Amino acid sequence: MRTLFSLLFVFFLSSNFLFSQTCRWQQRVQYQMDIDMDVAKHQFDGKQTLKYFNNSPDTLYKVYYHLYFNAFQPGSMMDWQNRNPLTADSRVRERISNLKPEETGWHQVKSLTCNGKPAKFEVKETILEVTLPEPILPKSVAELKMDFRSQVPVQIRRSGRDSRDGVAYSMSQWYPKMAEYDYQGWHLDLYVGREFYGVWGDFEVNIAIDRSYLLGASGELQNAAEIGYGYEPEGTAVRQPPGEKLTWRWKAVNVHDFSWSADPDYKHVVVRRENGPTLHFLYQPNENTQATWEAMPAAMDRAFDYIQKNFGEYPYPTYSFLEAGDGGMEYPMATFLRAGAGVGTFVHELMHAWYYGMLGTHEGKYPWMDEGFTEYATAEVLNWLKSEGLINGKPDENPHIFTNNSYISYLKRTEEEPLSTHHDHYLTSRGGGVGAYVKGHVLLTQLNYIMGDPVFRKAMLNYYHTWRFKHPNPDDFLRVMERTAGMELDWFQQYFIFSTKQIDYGITSVEKANRKETTIRFNRPGHFPMPLDVVVTFKKGKQKMYNIPLYMMWGTKTAENPDMHYEVVKPWGWTIPEYELTIDARFKDIVKVEIDPSQRMVDVNRDNNVWMAKTAQAENSGEKE
Template sequence: MIKVVLKITTVLICSMMVFGQVFAAGPTNSIFDDKFRQLEEILPTPNGRRTASGMPGPGYWQQQVDYKIDVQLDENKRDIAGSVRISYHNKSPDTLEYIWLELGQNRFRDDALGEQSSDFAGLNWGGYPSDETAATQTKPGKINLKTLRRQQFMDDHQLGYRIQTVTTASGTKLPYTIVGTLMRIDLPKALKPGSSFRFSVSWSFSIFEANAVGGRSGYETFSKDEHSGGNDIFLIAQWFPRLVAYSDYEGWHNKEFIRRGEFTLEFGNYDVSITVPADHVVSATGELQNAGDVLTRIQRTRLKQARTATKPIFIVTPQEALENEKAGTRKRKTWRFKAKGVRDFAWASSRKFIWNAMGHQQASKDMPLVMVMCFYPKEGQALWTPFAAAAVAHTLEVYSRFTFDYPYPVAQAVNGPNVVAMEYPMIGFNSPRPTKQDDGTYTYSRLVKRTLIGEIIHEVGHNYFPMIINSDERRWGWMDEGLNSFLQLMAEYEWNPDASAYQWKRGEPGAITSYMTSPGQVPIMTNSNSSRYYSYYGKPAVALTILRETIMGRDLFDFAFKKFAAQWKFKRPTPADFFRVMEETSGVDLDWFWRGWFYSTDHVDISLDRVSALLLDTKNPDVDFVRRQEEQAGKPEAVTVRRNRAEGRAPRILREPWLKGFYDENDLFTISNQNRNQYQDFLSDLNEIERQVFQRALKEDKIYYVLEFSNKGGLVMPIILRLTYTDGSMERIQLPAEIWRNTPGQVKKLLIRDKEIKYILVDPDLETADADTENNHYPRRIIPMRLETFKGGKKARDLMKDMKATLKVDPK
């Protein structure tokens, strides 16, 4: 630290009375960048449907769609055929001349927009854009075998919907137009506000192999073993024509389904009948209505017992699942499910399924019991039996505390193909499972275990965002993935506080810095189809973690977040609604935070550039002249003078003392009467208040530290400091982000302390996502790193040795 004398004039004395005075510094000709300007220029104007407080207004409305579906699974052909009767209730103030339906399976047609627009240089398995740069994915003349496998499957199969009929409730054909993954139905007459329209659609499609094609559903086939004859697990989603959302802020949400932007749908009631082979077990959205038709008596008894079980019990035991795999049958059974107030429906079916369940009592005793259920094959048993159901229940416990009681009667996790991790109302698909060893036993790594727990928490958590808080995933993917990833981290820490126990660490500030400083970063508010993984999963999760733990504090954040969740439960919020609720209910102006974190690609990099330690200039020559003389004596003498002395070259005034004069005997710090008179004149010029302030400052004899910061990343944030004093004690200080409001590039801060500061560290707990932590140290430190050794030279290829390792060699 630089120690200087702090000179005080009468103009500055009064300002010194204010602790923590801020000094702003910056180029005089710089262009002012207002990081704290309000968001009104960006956010939509409040109205009677969406108020300035972020709450739904008295004019808020949304549509309702009810479905009655009959579907059949052809296991041998791996085909789906079904019919749906749809009741569309127009609760909007608008008259509708047509309606739009989502045909998600058309995404996998050869001529689909998502297929045609896939960039080979940016592909990973499944043809989906990765977060890596194109150069790291593929090079000319190379292709990933997984990508090639996908293309071969697509070439060999006709995918997408086969629409058979579209008719009114009375059977009259309706004109329709298919546009990629969308279908427009022209209504026979305009649908007025408050009216309903009923119609039917019949369809079929081929189910694709999930591990070949990717996506959010599909089948997984198993190789033959002593118990399995190639049996499949079917995860069925985006499987029926679904009504596109119609909202007050966009009208029809008829953006093409490319891949990343998922689905925003309408709430409604479902009555679904699923016909499958008689030895299959089915998991689905909703409650099973005909257990007597599809379960044995003992299985129904177990299901009833599971409601009060404290640990999961088997409904379909591992032994029963093995028997199902062995036998096979041509008989069929129909499983019927009903679900109220959901925005989608998914299901899974397999004869391989083991099924366990237990009841989960929510914190609010007046809420109905939730049945936690898990479905998985024997290949997953070693991992799923001990952990899966507990992870589901844990998710409900933690998420409900942050939002609202889980409103559905069922919460399920289903194990399927290793590329599928996806969420639907009351059901989530999860892929991790153990590895089978040569001796027939199963093992799993730490990574696989933590991936399973994290995946289940994430997919079950999606029931809250966006299945109940119904955001528009295609426009703003962060409103479901980011909010959910934030709560996922909260739940993971409450499961096991060891951060190394989880794979992603989404939400931890330190985990996002490399992305935030990369050229591939895009703003959080980017459309989902143009976005990247971290921009709508990791970065918003980190932002909310910082908002809760560092900026707002837990009490204010939790109150505001819970209020947002409660107000928009079973409704359709936008980002503006979220931003406004968080500010209105907390009393904290956060426009600077939303602007920086959500609308920009700035990153956090606050550098502590300089620290000056200043002592008060007493004006008294009998005090200050002595100090200055001590400071002068502490400075190193000139190198030439020191070396002259070493060579025995004595100065002439020492060799010839008569050459010494008055000024050789009296240096600059010799006190004169003039100096003392100037001191008395200074005191006489002070008024009574100034004299009291000055005398108190002299008595206290504090140290005045001026800290100079620069904002190298552009993102304004609070400045968190840990001061270490020479006596070993420490102090934590948090300066608000508003310190940057006038000069967002550079600021100075005055700290007045009794003790001498030895060391200062910015962001000591790594809670602000600061990208360069080395410029947080003052004084700077030697950077600790690890030096790894290696042996030079390229290892020669031993083809003979390689061949012997894989082939039997003739001893002759």
């Protein structure tokens, strides 16, 4: 009984008690949309009924929608962002400037009511500002009804018609989408290029389109037996209704966006996994898709097993890999990929189903929380696929070191901007990319180093379970890390996210203290304090690790490698430039002392990280002859 009780106690402690939810409110939406596509004009009529649940403590006098297609007009803010060589996306540049009227994108709002009363509205480029006929009170539900007509732009960035790969419709950011209002207020980023943030909710989307088109989408097809095209359950006799168009009825539950794509030439491959989800692959079969798209169903099927075990369950019924758009792009329950996408891109976009799809972080404000975390997980998944022989290549002992080193070499060439920069507001497109993808990835490598690998892995799962289907921010994430590791990390946030200070530690001397002891001295030329793993190697090859924590951590990591002697020594105060460690070992027995041999810590100068005994140095140089 006692064992059972303590087990239960530990379970509650780790799953509920420690990670009890903050009572942060979040808004909720229920979309019902009827879309009637005119494929000759590339326009569609839309009827949208939106139930808006105001769970906030605030009375709302206005609401706002995103009208993303309006960005694809000459002279738009997105156009200007791409005319600036520093901030341009290489896929866009002058292309928006050169659009002809029939190639532009637009949304025309014909009518809008709130609870049956007409609402005043004004289009401000990619945002629709709505003045409500009567306020939406706290804890109440409003019904907003909109009739609109939209023109699908030529595919310029992410969404549009006639992609470079020849896909007819890449439909993302394609409908008037309610902006998010949360504890930080409204999020009204005008669309200039970077990414998204949406309200959690449910979507019912009915798309009537010429019957020759095959569709893929976020969500699950509700009328598969009327549609067929591989969506019908095995053995079902498909009975398509007559008429020029078919109406595809989609449903996606508990997501924050809905995307779809359509093409008459799509091939549809379905993988029905025993414990879900069903995977859909839609692509044009040709020489460009042959190499990877043909091989991906088997590899992604296996990848799902590994990912769910290591990063948390995928509870939705479907996930769709759609050949669409202009590069890999993530949406809830689906991704757009190019014809020539490699396995790395497939895995990256799939991992976004966790870091963005389920952990709905604000991609503009905290791009590193989706891109960086996705990159970290992708490196792990690819390494596993290699170790299982499912893809080519030899697995690495640590698949993150390459990214660490490329970050260090970037720092040597370029002055970086703080990671807290909004993705649209970096001075250069390159700087934003490095911040989001590379430094975001490195952030997790640093936490892995600080907390230790087993604790870090547990913390990532705790993060998932604590914050899935919500909108975690950097504080929320670090709070889970702190509680799992039993240490404070505010200093890390201060230095790594809000500053561009760099890490550099060195060994200044290793000397005989007395007959039995040796003194190792360290300095800190860098301005970024970090705990140190110091590994001492002895003559017969034995190694000992000394961990020097920071006072401000108020905790330490536990041993990562059970086979190596591990000792936590006195902490290093961050105002003190030097540190002295006296160890219980004879000087003449020591051959090498090294700071962080794992190379996880992004120390910008590793030349001063190693001390070698004179004899060892001589032997080493002898080897080189």
